[in-house]
Amino acid sequence: MSGALKIGLVSISDRASTGVYEDKGVPALRDWLAAALATPFELVTRLIPDEQPQIESTLCELVDAAGCHLVLTTGGTGPALRDVTPDATLAVADRLMPGFGEQMRQVSLHYVPTAILSRQVGVVRKQSLILNLPGQPKSIKETLEGVRDADGKVIVHGVFASVPYCIQLLDGPYIETHAAIVAAFRPKSAIQPKDGQ
Numbered sequence: 664m665s666g667a668l669k670i671g672l673v674s675i676s677d678r679a680s681t682g683v684y685e686d687k688g689v690p691a692l693r694d695w696l697a698a699a700l701a702t703p704f705e706l707v708t709r710l711i712p713d714e715q716p717q718i719e720s721t722l723c724e725l726v727d728a729a730g731c732h733l734v735l736t737t738g739g740t741g742p743a744l745r746d747v748t749p750d751a752t753l754a755v756a757d758r759l760m761p762g763f764g765e766q767m768r769q770v771s772l773h774y775v776p777t778a779i780l781s782r783q784v785g786v787v788r789k790q791s792l793i794l795n796l797p798g799q800p801k802s803i804k805e806t807l808e809g810v811r812d813a814d815g816k817v818i819v820h821g822v823f824a825s826v827p828y829c830i831q832l833l834d835g836p837y838i839e840t841h842a843a844i845v846a847a848f849r850p851k852s853a854i855q856p857k858d859g860q
């Protein structure tokens with residue numbers, strides 16, 4: 664399933680999907696990925712309401728039909744009755760990747776105590792990684808990049824540091840990042856030499 668990197672972005676919001684307000688999730692993710700990834704990528708985007716069957720079918724479509732290596736969702740991860748993104752994600756999962764949800768909450772707890780209310784999950788479907796991210800652009804960035812000290816040193820890793828190696832283990836494309844935004848981590852044995860080296 665390698666080939667050019669393809670990423671699905673799904674913003675899940677009743678109000679944004681009906682035009683009550685402008686979606687900020689997909690634009691925030693698009694901008695972050697453009698800044699963070701050194702590897703060229705193609706995006707497939709969706710804006711849908713908080714309806715579990717529709718979320719499930721969208722995730723399946725992006726993995727099974729569109730062939731996305733990575734799918735990032737934003738929104739719908741809290742305890743409110745309409746927040747069903749994690750439930751839909753788990754329903755279409757082949758395998759749970761609990762470390763992603765744990766680390767997202769770990770990062771967010773450095774900023775807000777209500778991070779424990781988040782139900783974000785990470786899963787694998789076929790050969791794709793699906794991650795539930797927060798709904799707010801600021802929280803999306805924090806979750807992906809991690810926590811830095813006053814000198815800019817990372818003290819709690821963001822979840823994206825592990826994404827390139829995860830995709831590699833799923834036989835997806837080799838992903839490189841701009842270390843100033845987020846440094847991709849992989850064992851030395853999994854590092855591919857840069858062209859010309």
